[in-house]
Amino acid sequence: MSVLPYLLVAWIFLFGLYGIVSSRNLIHITVCVSVCQSATYVLLLAIGYRKQGTAPVFADVPSSRRVVDPVVQSLTLTDIVVAVAISALLLSLALKVHDHYGSLDPSQVSEMKG
Amino acid sequence: MSRPLRLGLFVVGAAGLGMLLVAGLLDLPRFGDYPGPYGDLIARLAVPQRHMVNTVTAVVFDYRGFDTMGEELLLFAAASSTALLLRETREHDTDDLVAGVRSDAVRGLGALAAIIALVVGVDVVAHGFITPGGGFQGGVVLASAFAFLFLTIEYRAFVGLVPMVAAEPVESFGAGGYVAVGLLSFAFGFSFLQNFMGLGVPGRLSAGGSAIFVNWCSALAVCGGFLVIFGETLQENIAERYGRSRR
Amino acid sequence: MVPLQIVVILFVALGAAGVVLSRDPVRQAIVFSIYGFGLVLLFLVFQAPDVALSALVVSGIAYPLVLVSAIARVAAQRKRKGSA
Numbered sequence: 001m002s003v004l005p006y007l008l009v010a011w012i013f014l015f016g017l018y019g020i021v022s023s024r025n026l027i028h029i030t031v032c033v034s035v036c037q038s039a040t041y042v043l044l045l046a047i048g049y050r051k052q053g054t055a056p057v058f059a060d061v062p063s064s065r066r067v068v069d070p071v072v073q074s075l076t077l078t079d080i081v082v083a084v085a086i087s088a089l090l091l092s093l094a095l096k097v098h099d100h101y102g103s104l105d106p107s108q109v110s111e112m113k114g
Numbered sequence: 115m116s117r118p119l120r121l122g123l124f125v126v127g128a129a130g131l132g133m134l135l136v137a138g139l140l141d142l143p144r145f146g147d148y149p150g151p152y153g154d155l156i157a158r159l160a161v162p163q164r165h166m167v168n169t170v171t172a173v174v175f176d177y178r179g180f181d182t183m184g185e186e187l188l189l190f191a192a193a194s195s196t197a198l199l200l201r202e203t204r205e206h207d208t209d210d211l212v213a214g215v216r217s218d219a220v221r222g223l224g225a226l227a228a229i230i231a232l233v234v235g236v237d238v239v240a241h242g243f244i245t246p247g248g249g250f251q252g253g254v255v256l257a258s259a260f261a262f263l264f265l266t267i268e269y270r271a272f273v274g275l276v277p278m279v280a281a282e283p284v285e286s287f288g289a290g291g292y293v294a295v296g297l298l299s300f301a302f303g304f305s306f307l308q309n310f311m312g313l314g315v316p317g318r319l320s321a322g323g324s325a326i327f328v329n330w331c332s333a334l335a336v337c338g339g340f341l342v343i344f345g346e347t348l349q350e351n352i353a354e355r356y357g358r359s360r361r
Numbered sequence: 362m363v364p365l366q367i368v369v370i371l372f373v374a375l376g377a378a379g380v381v382l383s384r385d386p387v388r389q390a391i392v393f394s395i396y397g398f399g400l401v402l403l404f405l406v407f408q409a410p411d412v413a414l415s416a417l418v419v420s421g422i423a424y425p426l427v428l429v430s431a432i433a434r435v436a437a438q439r440k441r442k443g444s445a
Contacts, residue, residue: 002144002145002146003139003140003144003145004145005145006136006139006140006142006145007136007139009135009139010132010135010136010139013135014128014131014132014135017124017128017131018124018128021120021121021124022117022120022121022124043139046145047142047148048148048153049145049146049148050146050147050148050153051146051147053148055246056153056157056168056169056170057167057168057169057170057245057246058157058160058161058167058168058169059167059168059244059245059317063158063161067153067157067169068148068153069148069150069152069153070153070156070157070160070169070170070172070173071152071153071156071173071178073170073173074170074171074173074174074178077170077174077248077250077251078174078181078182078185078250079185081189081250081251081253081254081336082185082188082189082192084340085188085189085192085193085196085339085340085343086188086192088192088193088196088343088347089192089195089196089199091347092195092196092199092200092346092347093199095199095200095350096199107117
């Protein structure tokens with residue numbers, strides 16, 4: 001049972017990859033890239049978890065209390081916000097493709113075939 | 115490459131990748147047995163050394179402030195690229211649009227919600243070193259306060275209050291201000307981004323030293339970046355739906 | 362492991378499958394928002410309130426706004442080109 005978070009990471013990542021490979025719509029591909037990214041967030045937090053540890057904020061707990069790792073949480077929280085901006089960039093690329101080719105299907109856009 | 119061939123190739127590749135991934139992940143320490151020294155060190159040292167009660171924000175803005183600067187410049191680059199891509203060839207005029215919400219109840223509640231979101235956003239940013247919060251989360255809440263104006267009142271309210279002329283300087287001020295605070299440390303004889311102010315009392319709003327400026331700069335940068343992104347995508351949408359052709 | 366963690370992990374797994382398998386973009390945007398809230402619960406159960414707050418504002422406000430705006434713009438352009 002204690003390997004369940006790591007299996008979840010592999011599950012989410014492989015599902016996201018399947019979505020990218022088998023997709024017929026560029027906006028669907030962008031959301032599947034976000035799903036792959038969320039697999040990395042779960043992995044980072046699963047590494048830092050400590051049994052019976054609490055949140056790493058010492059406002060109301062004494063300093064000797066066990067806490068989970070704060071370093072991986074800091075990596076994850078900036079990553080989540082920046083990922084939205086990157087997805088917005090990918091979506092604007094998809095909009096430009098639609099302007100030129102009239103379709104969002106990657107197999108109909110002649111330079112993206114295959 | 116035909117579609118069935120692509121999917122077949124993917125199944126083979128994903129099986130191999132899946133086996134390697136699971137084998138690698140099972141070799142990690144068991145879930146809950148975090149061994150590493152750095153988390154314990156920072157949990158022990160953050161309050162006495164940096165006077166910051168929230169250790170995650172202490173790591174983001176103080177211990178690893180240089181990495182956060184890189185992330186923020188990444189956000190700046192992404193927002194600028196989105197604006198660059200979407201602005202060039204917009205074919206329709208949006209100067210005098212009337213695309214408003216007609217229900218007065220929605221407009222009133224929307225204005226109220228925008229004000230509440232603004233106050234909550236400032237609160238989340240300011241209490242970054244005491245409770246969960248900080249520049250990144252609060253910046254998105256601040257940007258959403260302005261997005262409420264578009265969603266519940268009308269497009270002109272959003273554009274009148276945050277024209278693109280004002281959203282971009284806010285974003286640039288935030289991103290540049292971060293670097294400027296780092297360079298300011300040189301004036302005091304310290305290294306880049308080292309703390310140069312008194313650290314304050316832990317648990318109060320004055321805690322943190324020069325990381326407070328860094329916190330607010332990144333909140334402004336995130337808010338400005340998201341306002342640019344929201345503004346460009348919404349302007350695209352409105353131009354396509356209601357605008358007259360420029361030709 | 363706490364049983365609450367197991368339940369939330371299963372919910373997130375179902376959500377990820379749901380996001381990938383919904384092909385219509387509007388439906389996918391809504392399912393992605395629900396998956397985002399599932400991730401918020403997962404981050405809370407892993408004792409990470411900062412990350413949960415960040416994921417909440419992003420998957421509740423920023424991401425759906427950008428996504429639905431792009432989808433609506435594509436639909437409006439198709440209607441305009443189709444009738445022109």
